Amino acid sequence: MQDNDSYIFNNYVAAFIDILGQQDELDGCGLLPVFDSDEDRKAFISVARESVGAIQELHNNFNTFFDSFYDTQQEYKLPPELEKDYKAIKKTEVKFQRFSDGLVAYISFSEDSGSLPVNGLYSLIVACGSLCFIGLTSKKPIRAGVDLAWGIELNENELYGCVVSKAYNLESKVAQYPRVVIGSEVVQYLNYLAKEQGDNLHTKYNRVMANTCLSMLCTDPDGQYIVNYLGDYFRENIAENIDNNTFDDAYSYIECQENIYKEQNNTKLLSRYRHLKSYYDFHKSKWKNDV
Secondary structure, eight states: OBOTTOOBOEEEEEEEEEETTHHHHTTTOOSOOOOSSHHHHHHHHHHHHHHHHHHHHHHHHHHHHHHHHHHHTTTTTSOHHHHTTHHHHOOOOOEEEEETTEEEEEEEOOGGGOSOHHHHHHHHHHHHHHHHHHHHHTTOOEEEEEEEEEEEEEETTEEESHHHHHHHHIIIIIIOSSOEEEOHHHHHHHHHHHHOOOOSHHHHHHHHHHHHHHHTEEEOTTSOEEEOTTSHHIIIIIGGGSOTTHHHHHHHHHHHHHHHHHHTTOHHHHHHHHHHHHHHHHHHHHHHHHO
């Protein structure tokens, strides 16, 4: 939609991804210090590098997951009649807005984008779920919110509007602990595509992809839709790109955090990590057998 002032508004899906604990690591920092010794300089660089490196790793990992998983997705799931035209309709365009200790990845629903939104949605779900899993392993946990609403790109890779606000709200206020929360508008859109009637190529493809995306989601005990990165689809189709020790490493980190918050009598964070541990316990037997 375009108004008389040439502002172009569209619907977008945005994923707001945040690395947890970065503010604590930088607590008390200030001006660049004057180093009294080479040891002081090395100590400062070590702390700064740890913080900056975590951000760079988040960006690199998102690109890695997006590129590797999208190239192989759906090759074994598509009906035979869609395989011939697969390359023509699989195009996607995910944009990134980098800032501080987080990342916004987003896709446009504009017809001018030349790609099907469901492709980008698949990529966002897979990448965010994988980042959440790997983040626990690397002791750099992330949480994320993914939502659908209107927005506007004021400049290249600069998204503004309701969609950013809603995604941020899901990440900062709803997610609460390392998980990827999916907004109800996203789920409604996927359900609409999954049930859409028609025999043309795009409609068939949308149905297949929407159902695949829905198979990667589940409802958490608090009623929120989340990316079920320990579920059957991820385990059977994505885990081959993940180290076999990832589950055990993530589980060990969760237990470690649980013990820390128990000793600190931090009931809020203790409760959150116990919820996360319950999620891992529920899926533990299948991962231990299959991965």
